[in-house]
Amino acid sequence: MSVPSGAAGVVARPRRAVATVVFVVFLDLVGFGIVVPILPYYVRSFGVGDVFIGLLAATYSLTQFLAAPALGRYSDRWGRRPVILFSLAGSAVAWTVFGLADQAGTAGGVVGGVATLFLARALAGAMGGNIAAAQAYVADVTPPERRTRALGLVGAAFSLGFIFGPAIGGALASETAVRMASTLPIPATRFSLPAFGAAGMSLVALGVACVALDEPDRHRAPAERTTLVSQFVDALRDPRLRGLVLAFFLISVAFAGVQVMFIPFVADASAYRFDATGAALLLTYVGVLGAVNQGVLVGRLSDRIGSGRLAVVGAALLLVSLAALPFAPELGSVVPAPGGPAWLTRELVALLGVLGLLSLGNGLLNPSLAALVSVSAGPAEQGTAFGVTQGAGSLGRTVGPPAAAALYALVYWSPFVAGAVVVLPVIVVLLRRIAREETVTE
Template identity: 80%
Template structure:
């Protein structure tokens, strides 16, 4: 696909990376704000929980369709215009999402649910801007520092999911609704978090317009291609094909586990966690992810290389997924644990497994992104990231409903299947190490 590793010209590359990471962080905080209220929002319309899964699939499906197009557009027209457009679209999507219950009161529950689906479809399409953000970071970062810079983008994801749900919970509280009741907006426990997410997108848009500089680089001048054509081109390219498949498989495994993790810790006799306790677990995983991707990946990649790091990350992820449903049994092999009564051996075992899972995911994702960048030419970075992000979105569309169906049969099965799905990724990455 051309000469990889070329860096675009920009006056202050470190500042440019910091600004883009901050923009992604603000955008992901907005996404995380809505996470705590989403299931309850759907249920408020009197529909079944299946609509929760369908709503999540709608977001991922439109992200799958849009990510390659946005990545390709960023190659041709620039990273900054695409990020600007997508953030403005996200602000509109979250605002409309917050109006769903008001529409439902006037036009009926079916209309309200339709508003939710329409807004989530738009939000998913605009969520494809991550491809442009990754391409921007790759543009302004030399190859030897690219893994660390892309790791910071991954860390911003983790930080967004640490702060976002906490803000969303606060905005959904009775106190927040009471304080906002005098404002000229629909103030409910569902609308306020959605409007908060819109505000975060607008804040990210302001930072982009004021502080984000477009790098000077060679632009793609090729003819417009289709989603199918982009994927076909990537799958024919021996340097990119394995990474596209890897993004898909990892997303299938990880998205399925994310969806069923909360039901697992709520249903398992050794835990019986409520929503607050489960949220603390997610915060724990998010903090570990931020540390792994923000501090460790860059240093380790310089010493061992991104390909080897990706292999280790995939192996750790496979082990952790297989061990997760058996954490209560593994806790039985640990010595007695002192401290408060709630600190049990089963909990310690679960925290250890989650630490391995976070380490595996933290090493794998930025390393995969770095490998994609190093195998794409300077003018096709956005297209390459768009295709791989599209493959990831497709995996996040497939994984949750499959995992939910398996969980109904046997609670351990989605986790073990996730581990099995990751095994071919290890083989693909070992082949990448061999070629390099």
């Protein structure tokens, strides 16, 4: 049975299907997060400059940008399930190769080791484009009025993955874990074990998807030959998607740049002087709030005010919090004395408040934008639309970090304020969309 245009895809148990996709995304993102703590040290172990750390991070986003539209398009043609399974298997291969870079360095020198890192990171980024297929799957099996809530759960899986992943990675990189694994028939180092752990998470996700993920019966797209450029050109020509593609790009530029420079800021600011452990705790705090915001608040608020207005609220909160972040120490002077332990200073309370606002804004904005993409695209083009917008986000994450680093070297507060300025056009785009929709309905 084919699904008529405009209808949601048919699966036997749609709620279980959504839960399965969310769980698979969570496992995949845990794997991604596992390697985050070791990546800079892994690069430095080959004796190369820190510039390679930024280049390696950009490689992931660049290949994700190139692959996401293709994976989304293929999921429209061949099905969501095959694309998700293929990409999870590819991720397992990528992280395994990543863990073998030490051995490649022993055999081929610095060039061989670093080249292996880049090859593995590029493959992992390309396979990371499967999020477009996962979002399209959720859109397939969820009625339009519940899509923001369901896509918010996918966003919550992202946040939870980044909470648990780095913690697991740190544990696997410990001397105790390396010593315990030294008896196994694998190269056990503080770099290889986290990478193999990430590969293991991808394999677990692959097993879950194989067993529990059904392909929705839906309207399929015709088998047209398109290119990455043509997909973006088509999306930018479509008045329903043009502004959303721009929004995903700009939000990613702003947020990725701030993510990169946040840890240097809290390490350099005299009011904080946080080490890596303290910075990690702050990131965990933001991740926990993000999971709550996207998993609980988004669905309830979207039912009341709609995805468009919720996106505007999220963007406005993000703008304010980005602009306020570098001035959190000064804002602490107007915060009442919190009392309690000595480490809980006014400046820290102000920072926690700003970070909470930032997490709320980002948590409201991202799933709302995804829901707007879903309702803007036809039922046969869900994967393509999500692939293009995810690709725009990946491109933004490629551009944002180096730009923010350059600004930070000039003036410490400039990347945060610049991020806030970049969000402003997003609010304009969303307000114009709301006004246009209200005009049509009158």
